[in-house]
Amino acid sequence: MLSRSRHLIAVISGLAVFFAATLVALSATAARADDDCDPPAVLDMQPDGTFSCTIPGGTGNPGSETPGGEGPGAPQPSCDLAAAPAPTGQVAESIIDGPYCVGERFCVTTSVFVPMANPPGEPPNEDSEGRLRFCSSGLEYQWESAWWTGEEEPPTLLERARTAIGQIDLATPTLRTSPSGRTLVRVDTWFWATGASTSESGSAFDLVATATFASMSVDPGDGSGAFSCPLTTTSDAAASDCLHRYRRASLGGGATVDGRPAYRASVRLVYDLSFTVGGTPVVVPGAPTTLEAPVATAAIRVDEVQSIVTGVS
The missing domain is CATH 2.60.40 (Immunoglobulin-like)
Known part of the structure; x- marks a missing residue:
């Protein structure tokens, strides 16, 4: 009986050590993931136990956004710029370009302003400046992506053409x-x-x-x-x-x-x-x-x- 009790105590002790090590590992992982998030990004735990940085009102990891467009296969710009809502507040005060079309959304480019943070990572060169994109589907503009100017890719020729067409004002005769x-x-x-x-x-x-x-x-x-x-x-x-x-x-x-x-x-x-x-x-x-x-x-x-x-x- 004594031998069986000692065996049971050993098993319980081993499980305790295992769970403690697991918790330490998860805490370390969370800390490392949290260190990679630049404000206003926050840490978000995924169902598989991994962590990613997301920004409330935005989409995805800010370091993974492509500033020049939507990626292959994305819908081409088709919004009516005449219906674009006017930016307000700090977005309006910091605007550099826009509104312009990104898919069916109205978007503007701004400089970085408080409390928004610079894009993650080091600037690609000493002349680089942080840029933010805010987009709207007809209501308030929401943060969408950030990038350094040295990394920005211009819109495609077709995207530019569609945006330019949207600016043509043919008055009703x-x-x-x-x-x-x-x-x-x-x-x-x-x-x-x-x-x-x-x-x-x-x-x-x-x-x-x-x-x-x-x-x-x-x-x-x-x-x-x-x-x-x-x-x-x-x-x-x-x-x-x-x-x-x-x-x-x-x-x-x-x-x-x-x-x-x-x-x-x-x-x-x-x-x-x-x-x-x-x-x-x-x-x-x-x-x-x-x-x-x-x-x-x-x-x-x-x-x-x-x-x-x-x-x-």
């Missing part, structure tokens, strides 16, 4: 008609677009995207189909370049004028896109080749007038 608002069957009706541009451009880094007017088409709204016109911006030009004769009254039209059924006419302006880098024309594979201005519409009532001859002698 105003569709005018003569007669205005009401016309007659078999009478020439003129159409023109005011406020339309012949060319607009946008830029991203060293790339410039230019939209140049290519075509104008008018749909009179009566089911006859759209017809083409040159860029017509005045009534004088419309008299010869952009006119249509309605063949029937607008009794079944989808709009109204003065409470009476009317046709809804529309104008569509299409622009060709071209790109330059440093003033030299370039082809950007995968980039769109055309851009459309917002469609403008106008209601036009079409009446049919019949002559009745009476009192002939």
Whole structure:
């Protein structure tokens, strides 16, 4: 019995030593992992027992971010920069570049500010400066990545092209008609677009995207189909370049004028896109080749007038 008790005590002592050593090892691992985390990163234990550095509101280890983009296979920029929320607070005060597109998010680049920390590791050279990226999906900007300027990679040519296109502002034209608002069957009706541009451009880094007017088409709204016109911006030009004769009254039209059924006419302006880098024309594979201005519409009532001859002698 005494021998069995001694054996049991030895086993329990051995297990105690094992668990104590394990706890010491885990504590040492945690300490080493914690030492590798630069503020504002915090230590995060993974399910497999390993540790990684994460930043609240950010993603992943800040030392593993790629500052130039999203990596192979990531979605190309497609956000509408006109809808980008305005940065606020210290982000706005420290902004260097942006907003620009990263995938479907709006992003800005800032200098490092308190309480944010410099990127992890040593600067690659004495002229390197810390940079931070904050991104938004339409709400508040959140920290996303950090890097030294000596390590920054510029966006790809396609990313720059898409961002530059997003900066092109093609204003919505105003569709005018003569007669205005009401016309007659078999009478020439003129159409023109005011406020339309012949060319607009946008830029991203060293790339410039230019939209140049290519075509104008008018749909009179009566089911006859759209017809083409040159860029017509005045009534004088419309008299010869952009006119249509309605063949029937607008009794079944989808709009109204003065409470009476009317046709809804529309104008569509299409622009060709071209790109330059440093003033030299370039082809950007995968980039769109055309851009459309917002469609403008106008209601036009079409009446049919019949002559009745009476009192002939």
